[in-house]
Amino acid sequence: MKDNQLHILAIATHPDDIELGCAGTLIKHVLMGDKVGILDLTQGELGTRGTAEMRLAEAKKSAEVMGVTVRENAGFADGFFRNDEQHQKQLITYIRHYRPNIVIANAMADRHPDHGRGGKLIADACFYSGLRKIETFHDGVIQEAWRPGRVFHMLQDRFYEPTFIVDISEVYEQKKAAIKCFESQFHNPAWDEPMTYIAGENFLKNVESRDRLMGKRIGKLYGEAFICENLPGIDHLNHLLLPEMP
Numbered sequence: 001m002k003d004n005q006l007h008i009l010a011i012a013t014h015p016d017d018i019e020l021g022c023a024g025t026l027i028k029h030v031l032m033g034d035k036v037g038i039l040d041l042t043q044g045e046l047g048t049r050g051t052a053e054m055r056l057a058e059a060k061k062s063a064e065v066m067g068v069t070v071r072e073n074a075g076f077a078d079g080f081f082r083n084d085e086q087h088q089k090q091l092i093t094y095i096r097h098y099r100p101n102i103v104i105a106n107a108m109a110d111r112h113p114d115h116g117r118g119g120k121l122i123a124d125a126c127f128y129s130g131l132r133k134i135e136t137f138h139d140g141v142i143q144e145a146w147r148p149g150r151v152f153h154m155l156q157d158r159f160y161e162p163t164f165i166v167d168i169s170e171v172y173e174q175k176k177a178a179i180k181c182f183e184s185q186f187h188n189p190a191w192d193e194p195m196t197y198i199a200g201e202n203f204l205k206n207v208e209s210r211d212r213l214m215g216k217r218i219g220k221l222y223g224e225a226f227i228c229e230n231l232p233g234i235d236h237l238n239h240l241l242l243p244e245m246p
Contacts, residue, residue: 004097004098004099005035005098005099005100006035006036006037006069006070006098006099006100006101007029007034007035007036007100007101007102008026008029008034008035008036008037008100008101008102008103008104009036009037009038009039009094009095009098009100009102009103009104009148010022010026010036010037010038010039010103010104010105011038011039011041011091011094011103011104011105011106011118011122012038012039012040012041012104012105012106012118012154013040013041013042013078013106013112013114013115013117013118014040014041014042014044014047014055014078014112014114015040015042015043015044015055015056015058015059015062015073015182016044016055016058016059016062016179016182016185017040017106017115017156018038018040018104019062019066019175019178019179019181019182020156020179020207021106021107021154021155021156021224022104022154022224022226023062023066023174023175023178023179024166024168024171024172024174024175024211024222024224025104025166025168025224025226026038026066026068026104027066027067027168027171027174027175027178028166028168028170028171030066030067030068031067031171035069036066036067036068036069037068037069037070037071037072037098037100038059038063038068038070038071038072039071039072039073039074039094040059040071040072040073040074041073041074041076041081041091041118041121042073042074042075042076042077042078042079042081042114043055043056043073043075043078044078045078046078046079047078047184047185047196048193048194048196049184049185049191049193049194049196049199050184050185050193051184054184055182055184055185056073058181058182058183058184058185059071059073059181059182061181062178062179062181062182065174065177065178065181066174066178070098072094074090074091074094076090078114079114081114081117081118081121082117082121083117083120083121083124087121087125088121088124088125088128089134089136091121091122091125092125092128092129092134092136092143093136093137093138093143095125095126095129095146095148096129096136096138096143096144096145096146097138097143099146100148101148101149101150102148102149102150102151102152103122103126103148103150103151103152104151104152104153104154104226105118105119105122105123105126105151105152105153105154106118106119106122106153106154106156107119107153107154107155107156107157107158107160107227108120108123108153108227108229109158109160110156110157110158111156111157111158111197112156112157115156115157119153122151123151123153123229126147126148126151127147129145129146129147129148130145130146130147131145132144132145150228150230150232151228151229152226152227152228153226153227153228153229154224154225154226155210155214155224155225155226155227159210160227161227162214162225162226162227163226163227163228163231163232164225164226164228164232165214165215165217165218165223165224165225165226166223166224166225166226167215167218167220167222167223168211168215168222168223168224169215169220169221169222169223172211172221172222176208179204179207185198185199186198186199186203186204187199187200187201187203187204211223211224218242219242
């Protein structure tokens with residue numbers, strides 16, 4: 001493994017998407033000793049509350065809470081990035097630089113149009129990153145082709161039947177701490193800012209309810225759900241066994 005290679009690279013449209021959707025899973029892998037990184041595509045500059053500078057500071061603080069190896073921002077235009085050649089090649093540069101085995105991406109469709117567009121862009125870039133005739137450069141050096149072994153899409157606002165669910169019960173308090181780093185975005189009675197969908201008093205309660213429901217489906221307290229377009233395989237049936245409930 002090269003020094004900069006990551007086992008998991010989580011890529012999402014907005015700072016805080018990762019925290020809400022898959023922070024628990026990332027934290028578990030960090031604790032397992034895996035190298036984990038995050039790439040935010042935009043700075044969330046169109047968000048009603050706060051500023052891009054605040055979102056970057058919050059993202060940095062959250063990365064420290066999660067313990068990830070690296071967190072970068074691609075600087076795409078919030079709301080106006082496209083799934084086109086220019087953006088695909090920019091994203092391929094990151095994928096080839098970090099050479100992740102697993103990529104976690106936005107949902108393929110969601111309430112926020114940026115999420116679905118981002119999910120498709122990430123999936124397409126992961127595929128094209130494996131084509132050697134697509135040339136990209138890092139620090140002036142041509143990059144080798146690299147295709148992640150798996151691309152998993154997290155559940156976000158809308159519910160879709162998951163392919164699998166990860167037990168995050170033991171790290172849930174750490175996930176909540178990572179989410180709360182984004183003070184500008186979520187409910188805070190002391191803030192004199194316009195009310196938004198995610199700043200409502202019940203939004204984070206609903207996120208926790210979703211995670212509890214996903215946990216219930218696998219006999220655990222909390223879970224994070226993922227969709228995989230290419231069905232993952234297993235070596236043998238024992239990998240699907242869950243520990244017995246007490």
